[in-house]
Amino acid sequence: MSKEERKENIISTALKLFAEKGFYVTTIPDIAAKVGMSVGNFYNYFSSKDILAKELILYISEYLGKHIREINEGPGSAKDKISAIVTFYFTMATERPEMIEYFLRIYLSNREVFGESCEGMVCVSPFITEMMIFFDDGVAGGELRDQDFFSAFGLFMGYLGGMVFLFGEKILPEPLSSYEASIAENIYRALKTV
Amino acid sequence: MRSRLFKPTLIWLQGVTCNGNTHSFLNLPYLPQLLARFEVLYHPLLPCSQSLEEIARCRRGCDVLVFEGAFDPMMERAGVTLERLVAYYAEEAGHVIAAGSCASFGGIFKAAAPERNSGLAYAGEHPDGPLLGKAGKVINLSGCPVHPEWLGFALMNIAEGRPISVDALGRPTALYRHMAHDGCLRNEYFEWKVDAEQFGRKEGCLFYEHGCRGPLTHASCNRTLWNGVSSKMRVGTPCFGCTEPDFPRRNLFETKTNMSIPEEVPVGVSKRAYLTMTGIAKSFKIKRLEERLTDDD
Ligand code: SF4
Ligand code: SF4
Numbered sequence: 416m417s418k419e420e421r422k423e424n425i426i427s428t429a430l431k432l433f434a435e436k437g438f439y440v441t442t443i444p445d446i447a448a449k450v451g452m453s454v455g456n457f458y459n460y461f462s463s464k465d466i467l468a469k470e471l472i473l474y475i476s477e478y479l480g481k482h483i484r485e486i487n488e489g490p491g492s493a494k495d496k497i498s499a500i501v502t503f504y505f506t507m508a509t510e511r512p513e514m515i516e517y518f519l520r521i522y523l524s525n526r527e528v529f530g531e532s533c534e535g536m537v538c539v540s541p542f543i544t545e546m547m548i549f550f551d552d553g554v555a556g557g558e559l560r561d562q563d564f565f566s567a568f569g570l571f572m573g574y575l576g577g578m579v580f581l582f583g584e585k586i587l588p589e590p591l592s593s594y595e596a597s598i599a600e601n602i603y604r605a606l607k608t609v
Numbered sequence: 610m611r612s613r614l615f616k617p618t619l620i621w622l623q624g625v626t627c628n629g630n631t632h633s634f635l636n637l638p639y640l641p642q643l644l645a646r647f648e649v650l651y652h653p654l655l656p657c658s659q660s661l662e663e664i665a666r667c668r669r670g671c672d673v674l675v676f677e678g679a680f681d682p683m684m685e686r687a688g689v690t691l692e693r694l695v696a697y698y699a700e701e702a703g704h705v706i707a708a709g710s711c712a713s714f715g716g717i718f719k720a721a722a723p724e725r726n727s728g729l730a731y732a733g734e735h736p737d738g739p740l741l742g743k744a745g746k747v748i749n750l751s752g753c754p755v756h757p758e759w760l761g762f763a764l765m766n767i768a769e770g771r772p773i774s775v776d777a778l779g780r781p782t783a784l785y786r787h788m789a790h791d792g793c794l795r796n797e798y799f800e801w802k803v804d805a806e807q808f809g810r811k812e813g814c815l816f817y818e819h820g821c822r823g824p825l826t827h828a829s830c831n832r833t834l835w836n837g838v839s840s841k842m843r844v845g846t847p848c849f850g851c852t853e854p855d856f857p858r859r860n861l862f863e864t865k866t867n868m869s870i871p872e873e874v875p876v877g878v879s880k881r882a883y884l885t886m887t888g889i890a891k892s893f894k895i896k897r898l899e900e901r902l903t904d905d906d
Contacts, residue, residue: 430755484881536890547870551880554867564869 425450426474427513427595429467438468438521438528469529472522475514479507480541482545487545493553497606498599500549501575505591508579515579532588545570553606560608570605574598617672617768620664620698621652623707624691625718625726628653630709631753636836637757647673665689670701675760679711679718679726680738695729695739704735704767705729705740707746713779714750714854719885730779734854746749749779753851758833759784778854780827788876789848790823792831792841799824800880802891803898808862811847811902817871820862822850824875 416424428450432441443464448554449456461467486499522529522538529538536543550567553559559567580588580593587594621631631654637643649657651664665687674695681694699705707729710716714733719726727737730744740747751761761780766773774782790796798804798814805813808831815821823831826848830840841848849861865872874883 536888537892540888542887544881547868547884547888548881551866551870551872555872559868561866562868567868588755 418460421452425452425457425460425467426471430471430513430517433471433521434516438525443467443500446609457576464487465528465530467519469533469538471517472529474496475522476539478514480545482507483542483549485520487548489550493549493556493558494599494603494607496549496553497571497603498499498595500571501595501599501602502592504575505579505595508582509591512579515576516583519554519576519580543568545567559606567606571602574602618650618670619652619675619764620650620671620675621655621675621677622664622686622691622694622698624678624680624712624879626711628661628677629902630677630760633717633754633757634760635707635757637761638837639761639875641755643761644829647764653748653776659788661687663795667697670700670841671762672702673704673706674698675704675706675708676712676729677708679724680729681718681722682739682845683725683735692739692829696836699729699743699746702746705742705743706726707747707751707779708747709755709843710751710851710856713751714856715755718859720857731854734778739840747779748773748775748781750784751778751780751852751854751856752828753849755786756828756830756835758832759829776827780852782820783834784829785827785852787827787829787832788824789828789830789840789842789850789852789874791829793823794831795842798898800890801893801895801898802887803895806833807843807845809860811845812898812900815842815847816864818864819847820849820860820864822848822853823848825873826850827876828852842846886899 425446429446432449436445443457444454444574444600447454461470482503483500486496486503491499504516546568547564550559550564554561577596578587578591582591611650618843634640635654644655649655650659651657651661653661667689669685671703678718680689680691680695685692686694704779707713711718712728715723715726715732716728719728719732723732729740730736730747730750732736732738736744748763750763752759762784763773776782793799795805795814798812799816802817803813805819806813808819812892816824821842823842828848830848831842834840834843847862850856850858870884874880
């Protein structure tokens with residue numbers, strides 16, 4: 416296994432452990448044991464839990480950014496792109512729930528861990544940038560209504576995050592994917608030009 | 610270098626104009642020395658050897674034709690159409706200078722009557738106008754009005770027989786390769802995305818909320834100051850992009866945004882890269898840049 420692959424392995428293992436046991440309870444020896452590595456060797460990859468925490472959010476943000484960028488650069492109207500983003504997000508939440516869990520429960524609720532180096536948009540900028548491009552294109556193309564960025568962003572991501580949360584809490588009666596079409600439609604109606 | 614004894618002849622004609630470029634030119638500190646290098650056959654305000662009526666007879670050509678204002682083929686000077694005057698004098702002249710944005714691209718008069726008015730060799734950014742076929746001769750000194758130093762630079766080079774290299778829109782690269790943003794005293798505010806709270810203040814950048822076109826405008830206003838002392842941004846007014854072919858634009862004091870995201874970003878920067886950097890830069894709160902620079906208000 417190359418160093419990069421090992422790093423990926425640590426990242427996905429850590430995400431799963433954090434999701435199962437919680438961020439504070441999970442220790443570095445736990446993660447090291449699970450990836451089959453000595454604690455000493457682990458520190459060659461991430462020198463502290465805070466640094467690992469920050470790398471995880473960057474990793475997720477890049478993952479989100481990369482996929483939304485493909486959607487942004489692909490063909491289709493803003494309406495189509497909203498559907499594609501919703502589908503992608505829900506697929507990710509279903510297949511890799513630990514990533515969204517981490518984003519919603521750890522990154523957003525434990526801001527103190529991320530400290531100054533993750534201030535504002537620094538650690539989530541690949542993702543936020545793509546959402547900005549999506550909104551900007553949509554307004555420039557006349558399909559979406561011009562409004563404040565955070566109002567639109569909060570509406571879009573808050574809705575998705577809320578649904579994923581309900582899903583994680585096992586409150587939703589149906590699987591996430593069965594809500595995709597109606598959620599995309601709701602988001603589009605809230606954002607489109609009148 | 611040319612012999613100092615050789616004096617190129619110069620004619621300054623006006624199309625549809627507010628006289629602004631002439632007035633700007635009168636502020637050139639070394640105007641007398643510059644004029645001494647030419648034989649001024651005609652200028653509407655400056656001492657010259659011929660009257661407009663004599664010029665309108667089209668008997669004798671000139672080396673340098675300076676044209677101020679938009680071109681309207683039907684407009685007459687001393688009973689002769691501009692179409693004839695420009696065609697005649699441009700034929701002989703070694704250099705034609707379009708002084709100001711109207712002569713260069715049509716400017717405000719083209720905006721008002723696009724079917725009649727154009728620049729000498731451009732209508733907006735599209736090649737058009739009476740000197741379309743002679744565009745190689747035309748030096749566009751856009752600006753509303755033209756900066757006196759830029760006109761001085763072009764004429765001095767012509768007097769000295771030095772070539773003037775121009776960009777794709779016929780503007781001298783030495784003057785228009787820079788952006789108006791270059792040399793602006795507010796660049797640090799621009800970097801950290803701190804916008805001006807009000808017009809006229811020393812603090813803050815005018816890009817995000819006040820319509821500043823500095824990073825999108827080819828001009829050296831902040832390198833060669835106006836009257837040697839100032840520029841729009843130095844006094845807290847946004848650059849209006851007056852040197853660009855799309856001038857005048859509407860809503861000069863507004864930055865066009867889509868969901869708070871600037872529609873246009875600095876020339877040569879991809880929007881994605883710009884947004885990434887902006888998001889990060891905005892995350893920093895730099896106390897020094899949030900404070901007033903002077904205590905007296
Ligand atoms: S005020 Fe205009 S020219 Fe000055 S830094 Fe800001 S954007 Fe640039
Ligand atoms: S600062 Fe901008 S608006 Fe002002 S003269 Fe220069 S180019 Fe024109």
